[in-house]
Structure formats: structure tokens, C-alpha cells
Amino acid sequence: MSEPSDDEVFAHFHDVRIDHDNIAHYRGLMAGRLLINRCDACGTWIYPHRPLCPQCLSWNVTPTQVxxxxxxxxxxxxxxxxxxxxxxxxxxxxxxxxxxxxxxxxxxxxxxxxxxxxxxxxxxxxxxxxxxxxxxxxxxxxxxxxxx
Ligand SMILES: [Zn+2]
Missing domain, CATH: 2.40.50 (OB fold (Dihydrolipoamide Acetyltransferase, E2P))
Incomplete structure (x- = not known):
């Protein structure tokens, strides 16, 4: 099964404010996966959803299943x-x-x-x-x- 497209995520969560920082999280919910951003550089988990690591200021974060x-x-x-x-x-x-x-x-x-x-x-x-x-x-x- 392919991942839901951006349009499918917006339609599915029509009453949720979806943005660039949280869309991966909601895409994961559609597939029954709880994804939290994790820093690729230092391994810090980041929540609430942000694109920047608060520990090392890296922008390389990956939505990762917990x-x-x-x-x-x-x-x-x-x-x-x-x-x-x-x-x-x-x-x-x-x-x-x-x-x-x-x-x-x-x-x-x-x-x-x-x-x-x-x-x-x-x-x-x-x-x-x-x-x-x-x-x-x-x-x-x-x-x-x-x-x-
Ligand atoms: Zn980091």
C-alpha cells in the first residue's frame, strides 16, 4: 500500500490544522503508525512537531516510529x-x-x-x-x- 498523498492527508484530517511540520505525523496516523521527529545528527526526539533539533540545531530530522x-x-x-x-x-x-x-x-x-x-x-x-x-x-x- 502506498503512503497517502498530501491531498489525502488534508482530506482525511479536514478539521485539523495540517502544516509542513506535522504532516508526516498525520500521514503516519492514517497507517496506524505513531511517528515522532528524531534528529539524524544527535538522536534527540522532538515533540511537539518541529523541523529543528533543539539540542544541536540540526534541520535533519526524520519522522520515526516510536x-x-x-x-x-x-x-x-x-x-x-x-x-x-x-x-x-x-x-x-x-x-x-x-x-x-x-x-x-x-x-x-x-x-x-x-x-x-x-x-x-x-x-x-x-x-x-x-x-x-x-x-x-x-x-x-x-x-x-x-x-x-
Ligand atoms: Zn540534534
């Missing part, structure tokens, strides 16, 4: 509707996942398959995919009963 392992760094519940015409049915969770690839590399997502009361800081989580309105989105769920 392992999907991480820990719940922080989370909150948003109670306020963004659209007055569509009140929230329940509080919306927002979470920052610290990815295993690098300390401080925190991807904004949410934790699913986990009751709100069971959310805990630093809990191990793993990437999963959820479908919403016909689109795949990355999310995280508690890592299976690993040892300990």
Missing part, C-alpha cells in the same frame, strides 16, 4: 464544552504520556480501557488505537499485567 511504551506523566479532565451546541456528555480526559524513548518526551493523548479512578501518575501504558468518526487515533492503555 515503541508505543510509556508512562502516564499527567492527566486532567476537561469539564467545559468547547462547542455550546454540543455539551460534553462526560468530562473529557487529556493526558501527557512520557514516551519510553526519551525523558521529557511527552505526547499528548489519552488513556483508554481504564476507569478514571484507576488512573495513576507514572503508571505504565502502551499504545493502542481507537476509532472515532471513521478515523484512527493513537491512545494509551494500561500495560498488561507485566511482572510487578
Amino acid at each position: 515503541s508505543g511504551k510509556g508512562r502516564l506523566y499527567m492527566y486532567t479532565f476537561i469539564m467545559q464544552s468547547r462547542d455550546p451546541g454540543k455539551p460534553l456528555r462526560e468530562p473529557m480526559q487529556a493526558a501527557a504520556i512520557e514516551l519510553a524513548e526519551q525523558p521529557g518526551l511527552r505526547y499528548l493523548s489519552r488513556v483508554v480501557n481504564c476507569p478514571a479512578a484507576a488512573l495513576a501518575h507514572d503508571m505504565p501504558v502502551a499504545l493502542t488505537w481507537i476509532e472515532e468518526n471513521g478515523r484512527l487515533w493513537p491512545a494509551f492503555q494500561p500495560e498488561g499485567d507485566a511482572h510487578g
